[in-house]
Amino acid sequence: MHAGDTFDVGISLDCAAETPINFVRVTLEYTLAVQSNTDEDRNFSGSRDLLVLSVDVAGKGRLGAGSHRYRVSFTLPGDVPPSHAGVIASFCCKVGALVSIPWWIDAAERKEILVRPSMAEAPRDEPLTSASGPESGAFLEVSLPGRTFAPGEILAGAVAFRGYAGSRPIALDVALVSVERHRTRDRSNERRRLSFFQELTKIAEGQEVPFHIALPRDLAPSFSFGEVSLEYVLEMAFKHMEGRLLHRVPVIVDMFEPRPGIEAKRPRIGADRWRALWSRAGQRIELSLAERELALRGVRAGCAVAVVPAERESWGGLAAMVRFAEPWGLHLDVRPRALLELGGVATGDSGFDRRFRVRGREEAQVLAALTPALRRALSAFGRAEVDDAEA
Structure with missing residues (x-):
């Protein structure tokens, strides 16, 4: 059964007297x-x-000996979540019948109904790329x-890496x-993990590492209902x-029909893509992409300029070098x-003077x-x- 479905419930009562x-x-x-x-908790x-x-399929009265059958229809609302049996929370749908008997024990029966996720149209998903924040470049x-x-x-999909000069890659684990x-309780629980493993000992920086994870047919779909949700992360x-x-x-x-060949839609990543992005960026500032490395070089206002990835241990991003x-x-x-360093030429710019220590032969020349x-x-x-000589 799915959310939004109308279904019949049949009741059979057998009375001995x-x-x-x-x-x-x-x-x-x-x-x-x-x-x-x-x-x-x-x-x-x-x-x-x-x-x-x-x-109520029968009111106050008497049931004669023998079998009595009733039928009733229910419509399940279209916004209810699918059945879910989790560690933190569960959603359960049940139908029940109650025979209220005066001055005696009531007769009751309940049965669980499995609410399956509704099928949807395949999404018009856009291909995506995502990168981790630069940590030490x-x-x-x-x-x-x-x-x-x-x-x-x-x-x-595929993964590419860079910036690990001097540290040999070992393996990639994609899951x-x-x-x-449960958002109200600020509590979460990992339910399932589907993994892909690839050794990287022979993989170079910038090389695409493809991965494939087969999703089981019985994989529960994502949902969010009230304070409870089931989420997925790669x-x-x-x-x-x-x-x-x-x-x-x-x-x-x-929930939609599997799409054949969707892996072909993913964007290319790695060294070829990085070089193309750097080349376009260099054209805007009149610098050229280096032939054998990821760097922009050229001459601006008579000065030799280079822009390279910053791969120092304490900071990442980009580094620019200008030779006068x-x-x-x-x-x-x-x-x-x-820290705690004093002295140097004061430029009168308080923000600059707090960050930088300035020295030179003649104070007037330095300030100029x-x-x-x-x-x-x-x-x-x-x-x-x-x-x-340079900055």
Whole structure:
């Protein structure tokens, strides 16, 4: 049965002898039950009815000996979630029959009904790429044909990595993880993990590493109802000699017919894509892409300029280097101010003076060189250093 369906419930009563009754009632109940595992959870545990529909098929009177049959129709609302038996919470749909007998024990029977997810149209998903934040210049990039997948499909994508110079790659572990959440209790529980593993000892930086995860036909779809949800995340763990980098991409599992060949829709990633992006960026600032590395080089205003990935241990992003056409001859030395470091030439720019320690042969020459425009340009960088020859 699916949300929105109308269905019939048949009731058969067998009476050995004539029996007085108050009523015969048929009930449809949809219940949310929240489990309690700790003392703190007890404030949120218990069950509550999300839906109660009832029909009296017989009123006060007497049932004669023999069999009595009744039939009633119910329509399940279209917005109820599918049946769910989780660790944190569960959704359960039941139909029941109650024969109220005066001055005697009532006769009752209940049966669970499985509410299956409704089928939907295949989504018009856009291909996507996602990258981890640069940590010490290192990052993972993932490519997917979309964000929504169906049970029975192949979740196919690719991962590329860079910025791990000096740290040998070991392995890539990709997993589709389902997580049950209860937002009111701020509690979650991992329900299922489908994994793909690939050794990386012979994989170079920037090389695409394809992965495939077969989604079982019985995989439960994503849902969110009230405070309870079932969510999916694609988790990529890149292991190398010096540690481990984790990147997660939220995805959706929905009910529709599996689409053949969707893996072909994913974007290309890795070195070819990075070089194309860098080349387009370089054209806008009149710099050229280096032939054998990911770097932009050229000459601006008579100065040799280079832009390269920043791969120092303490910071990531981009690094720019400018070599002046001629040395300034000022004995200039501008660098980040160390903790508790005092002294240096004061430029009168309080923000700049707090960040940078400035020295030079003649204070007047230094102040003339460090114009407001140059100070603003240097302050825009996370870290900057300047001497007579380069910045």
